[in-house]
């Protein structure tokens with residue numbers, strides 16, 4: 001998934017990203033002057049201490065992008081920070097029937113089960129669609145395939161398959177989550 005930001009800029013909270021650097025590590029695609037990340041390839045400026053060119057980082061998307069964990073009024077608890085939960089959650093990338101879609105991108109081979117079930121519950125209590133993506137890797141790295149899981153309608157699932165196909169990804173396993181658990185703290 002390529003990071004973009006919409007005209008409606010998120011208001012960010014007082015949380016500190018560090019030690020998380022997930023959005024710069026190559027789980028999302030970033031294309032900007034001096035900043036470039038693609039699947040499996042972190043931005044060359046990404047360090048364990050954060051952005052190595054922090055003061056000179058581009059406005060879009062480096063200064064503008066914040067995952068849902070950093071957005072004001074977020075429902076995501078501390079443990080849903082991407083480096084802890086195994087998933088980058090975004091609420092400002094896709095819309096479905098006028099509502100923000102919960103987009104969850106794995107920061108590894110798969111989204112941990114506990115995290116995924118928590119996201120399903122979030123989708124239920126906020127009446128939003130969830131699309132969860134885990135990109136597949138082999139010995140050569142990411143191979144253009146991905147696993148996709150959604151909640152909600154079949155129509156939404158089909159739309160997400162089409163959306164990611166347009167981005168050049170082939171789905172190897174697509175499923176619609178029917179089991180919704182109660183919201184539990186993570």
Ligand code: SF4
Nearest residue numbers: 017020021022023067
């Ligand atoms: S993924 Fe979210 S919490 Fe992690 S560095 Fe990016 S904006 Fe901060």
Ligand code: SF4
Nearest residue numbers: 024035043046051062
């Ligand atoms: S320039 Fe800095 S903020 Fe932008 S992608 Fe690279 S490490 Fe991340």
